[in-house]
Amino acid sequence: xxxxxxxxxxxxxxxxxxxxxxxxxxxxxxxxxxxxxxxxxxxxxxxxxxxxxxxxxxxxxxxxxxxxxxxxxxxxxxxxxxxxxxxxxxxxxxxxxxxxxxxxxxxxxxxxxxxxxxxxxxxxxxxxxxxxxxxxxxxxxxxxxxxxxxxxxxxxxxxxxxxxxxxxxxxxxxxxxxxxxxxxxxxxxxxxxxxxxxx
Amino acid sequence: xxxxxxxxxxxxxxxxxxxxxxxxxxxxxxxxxxxxxxxxxxxxxxxxxxxxxxxxxxxxxxxxxxxxxxxxxxxxxxxxxxxxxxxxxxxxxxxxxxxxxxxxxxxxxxxxxxxxxxxxxxxxxxxxxxxxxxxxxxxxxxxxxxxxxxxxxxxxxxxxxxxxxxxxxxxxxxxxxxxxxxxxxxxxxxxxxxxxxxx
DNA sequence: CCTACCGATCGGTAGG
DNA sequence: CCTACCGATCGGTAGG
Numbered sequence: 555x556x557x558x559x560x561x562x563x564x565x566x567x568x569x570x571x572x573x574x575x576x577x578x579x580x581x582x583x584x585x586x587x588x589x590x591x592x593x594x595x596x597x598x599x600x601x602x603x604x605x606x607x608x609x610x611x612x613x614x615x616x617x618x619x620x621x622x623x624x625x626x627x628x629x630x631x632x633x634x635x636x637x638x639x640x641x642x643x644x645x646x647x648x649x650x651x652x653x654x655x656x657x658x659x660x661x662x663x664x665x666x667x668x669x670x671x672x673x674x675x676x677x678x679x680x681x682x683x684x685x686x687x688x689x690x691x692x693x694x695x696x697x698x699x700x701x702x703x704x705x706x707x708x709x710x711x712x713x714x715x716x717x718x719x720x721x722x723x724x725x726x727x728x729x730x731x732x733x734x735x736x737x738x739x740x741x742x743x744x745x746x747x748x749x750x751x752x753x
Numbered sequence: 754x755x756x757x758x759x760x761x762x763x764x765x766x767x768x769x770x771x772x773x774x775x776x777x778x779x780x781x782x783x784x785x786x787x788x789x790x791x792x793x794x795x796x797x798x799x800x801x802x803x804x805x806x807x808x809x810x811x812x813x814x815x816x817x818x819x820x821x822x823x824x825x826x827x828x829x830x831x832x833x834x835x836x837x838x839x840x841x842x843x844x845x846x847x848x849x850x851x852x853x854x855x856x857x858x859x860x861x862x863x864x865x866x867x868x869x870x871x872x873x874x875x876x877x878x879x880x881x882x883x884x885x886x887x888x889x890x891x892x893x894x895x896x897x898x899x900x901x902x903x904x905x906x907x908x909x910x911x912x913x914x915x916x917x918x919x920x921x922x923x924x925x926x927x928x929x930x931x932x933x934x935x936x937x938x939x940x941x942x943x944x945x946x947x948x949x950x951x952x
Numbered sequence: 953c954c955t956a957c958c959g960a961t962c963g964g965t966a967g968g
Numbered sequence: 969c970c971t972a973c974c975g976a977t978c979g980g981t982a983g984g
Contacts, residue, residue, distance in 0.1 A: 588787030592963065605969050613963065674870070674929060709947040716936070716944050723926020724919040730873060731918050745915050748908040749949055791979065804953050812979065
């Protein structure tokens with residue numbers, strides 16, 4: 555993916571590649587991998603299905619790029635939020651990361667939600683690039699939780715790995731119930747961190 | 754579903770209906786709704802695809818029954834666990850419910866995992882029967898969390914609804930990472946409740 | 953529970 | 969980026 559010719563094309567031809575991914579993300583968010591068809595994507599973009607193959611080699615390639623962009627977006631948002639809380643307490647940093655994760659997940663576009671929806675890629679093996687992008691993001695949380703543990707914030711006897719899995723599961727599960735008109739991201743982040751570490 | 758003639762048939766003919774559901778559950782657990790085909794199910798059972806229509810009216814009907822059975826199974830397991838902890842503290846009851854939920858999810862068959870996998874039914878509207886069965890189970894948690902809140906265990910300022918959503922999200926998310934050889938249900942339940950309410 | 957068949961739709965390709 | 973086409977497969981039906 556993102557081989558040289560493709561990149562050159564998308565630079566010279568403007569955003570058709572991006573346009574395709576935008577529509578794919580929206581459709582994947584709603585329907586997941588198997589429900590979303592190339593015909594739907596093409597129709598949304600306003601081109602013929604066969605023309606997608608001018609920009610991408612396969613359906614997998616389109617989905618892979620959407621999913622990876624989604625994870626990268628959340629990753630960058632969380633890293634930026636942590637950078638802004640450089641000297642803060644582990645608890646504050648944890649809350650900032652949770653808020654950034656939820657905010658990126660729900661506040662911006664379809665890529666992030668599509669990532670969650672598609673993550674379990676069907677039964678097919680998850681492509682290595684997807685696993686790598688995911689792992690890189692999980693490392694942010696590994697470090698953050700280690701920080702928190704060293705500061706003595708974590709209950710003794712708890713495994714940092716299990717904590718991370720429960721935590722990300724709870725946050726990502728919000729794609730199933732979050733409604734902008736009913737929930738405020740700031741309040742959710744505050745409630746979440748209050749559960750982990752009551753004042 | 755479960756109209757009289759069908760029920761009569763399955764009684765007289767033995768477990769072919771159940772056999773179909775068993776294989777459907779296993780396949781749905783792995784592949785989800787759209788990836789799982791009627792041909793696969795029929796082949797696993799050892800019959801022709803068209804014969805499935807002797808027992809069920811449609812693919813939706815099969816999936817619906819698997820999903821509902823899965824949720825009912827977890828529901829009953831949690832209710833039984835709570836009944837066995839009748840006089841215990843809210844914290845102990847919470848831990849028992851969490852343990853029962855995780856145990857039902859991972860320790861028994863494919864129906865429960867299939868339920869989680871299929872829950873987001875594609876883009877199609879979730880059948881009313883599925884929503885009813887789900888809601889009935891969620892009510893168990895609503896009551897349990899209310900109990901916990903009244904006993905003063907919950908952080909002030911937290912919404913019981915949000916707590917329930919985060920909690921069930923974290924528990925159900927375990928279908929994505931739980932491995933029997935790496936995790937012990939008892940330990941997971943203990944760690945989970947320790948997060949919510951440290952000693 | 954079977955054989956035989958259906959229209960619709962899938963991802964992908966040929967060739968321009 | 970297009971038209972035209974492909975084999976494969978989907979859920980479902982007819983009729984026994």
